[in-house]
Amino acid sequence: MGTSAVDLGPRLAVALAALTVLAAAAGRLSGLGQDRPVAVAAVRATVQLAAVSAVLLVVVRSLVLSALFVLLMVGVAAVTAAGRATGLALRSAGAARRVGTAAVPVLVGAVPVVGLVLAGGTVPLRGEAVVPVAGILVGGAMTATSLAGRRLREELAVRRGEVEAALALGLVRRDAVHEVLRPAAATALVPPLDQTRTVGLVTLPGAFVGVLLGGGTPVQAGATQLLVLLGLLAAQVTAVWTTVELAARGRLLPDVPR
Incomplete structure (x- = not known):
């Protein structure tokens, strides 16, 4: 069976950005005041996972x-x-x-x-x-x-x-x-x-x-x-x-x- 992993590319970037905007908008419009924390968390997650993925290429060996x-x-x-x-x-x-x-x-x-x-x-x-x-x-x-x-x-x-x-x-x-x-x-x-x-x-x-x-x-x-x-x-x-x-x-x- 072939792999069906998520494709890397522009479409993934657009999907991630859209999901972040959706979560942040919900945090703002709901009155919970979580729009900024959501955006910060999304950026942190992106940076951290990119770094960890690069490190793990070496570590797991x-x-x-x-x-x-x-x-x-x-x-x-x-x-x-x-x-x-x-x-x-x-x-x-x-x-x-x-x-x-x-x-x-x-x-x-x-x-x-x-x-x-x-x-x-x-x-x-x-x-x-x-x-x-x-x-x-x-x-x-x-x-x-x-x-x-x-x-x-x-x-x-x-x-x-x-x-x-x-x-x-x-x-x-x-x-x-x-x-x-x-x-x-x-x-x-x-x-x-x-x-x-x-x-x-x-x-x-x-x-x-x-x-x-x-x-x-x-x-x-x-x-x-x-x-x-x-x-x-x-x-x-x-x-x-x-x-x-x-x-x-x-x-x-x-x-x-x-």
């Missing part, structure tokens, strides 16, 4: 370079998750500690899944396979960490008194945070759970479409997408669990009552 590139992904994911979870800028005091802490759920979520997939031989131990699979899982763990941390922070602002009351009743901080805040963190799992439940019925996610565009059969596309979805689900559940534990021990959010 070497397992060592591929591993280093994955570590770079983890670093960027940790910086992003730390900012989202704590609401603090990277330049503020204690950034190194926050980023290091945010890296823990990202790694705890992604590493076991990547290891399991590679050890089982499901994905070949080659750069062109390892980098995209690791990137998907690191990205999923980052999103779960960001959402769970942000929900914990927001819930703490509203229900701080309940946590303090639980502490006054004799509960240790970990148990007090679990009792009051853990249900809020679980909402970070709604997107991956909904995506997994509705796959094939509502959406055909990226891995499925990517395999088809690359010339694979629908069966191969379905198997690949199932592997990605279940791997993401495992990584994200573990990342949320770890985020809650770190917050309960006062290591992620700086203002958890003692």
